[in-house]
Amino acid sequence: MKKSEIRKEIMVRRTALSKAEMVEINASLLRQFSILDFTEINSIHIFLPIVEKNEPDTFLMIDWLKAHQPQIKIIVPKADFDTALMTNHHYEGKEDLQENLYKILEPQKGALHTGDVDMVIIPLLAFDMSGNRVGYGKGFYDRFLQPMGTRKIGLSLFSELTVIDDVNVHDVKLDECLTPEKRYVFPVVFK
Secondary structure, rough: OHHHHHHHHHHHHOOOHHHHHHHHHHHHHHHHHHOOOOOOOOEEEEEEOHHHOOOOOOHHHHHHHHHHOOOEEEHHHHHOOOOOOEEEOOOOOOOHEEOOOOOOOEEOOOEEEOOOEEEEEEEEEEEOOOOOEEEOOOOHHHHHHOOOOOOOEEOOOOEOOOOOOOOOOOOHHHOOOOOOOEEEEOOOOOO
């Protein structure tokens, strides 16, 4: 299936999820996140959820990190829609966040992070068994991730697809993807 078709289908499925279903899905995603190996992780870039799009509640993960891995620096993105580039900023708490024109929460005073990022938690609509992902189509994360040798982990509300027909040479593959049911590590090896 083409990315444009996948986006339409997944957005319909996401919109149909009730608040109770989202609470259950987010709790399951947090369980999957909490069992990741954070041994070598000093900094994590984590996207902030767009509530209107029923995105995973990454604030649960941020709160978990602060309670269980307080030594890890939490980095959040700020998008420049003119250049389609992102910058990393230290997370200073919810009080430092403000919605931009696209209803995306962004840091206002959090210091710019220019160092390494050991793990990136990536938004997506869907993924396949090769680690390809379908996002919203603007390419922010592909541009952001291309020069980085970081651990790339997607968060998906739904199980994997079998094929994304129009993978682009500039698309950056995931290393892992968390779903409510399980963690996928790519490439997936079938036995």
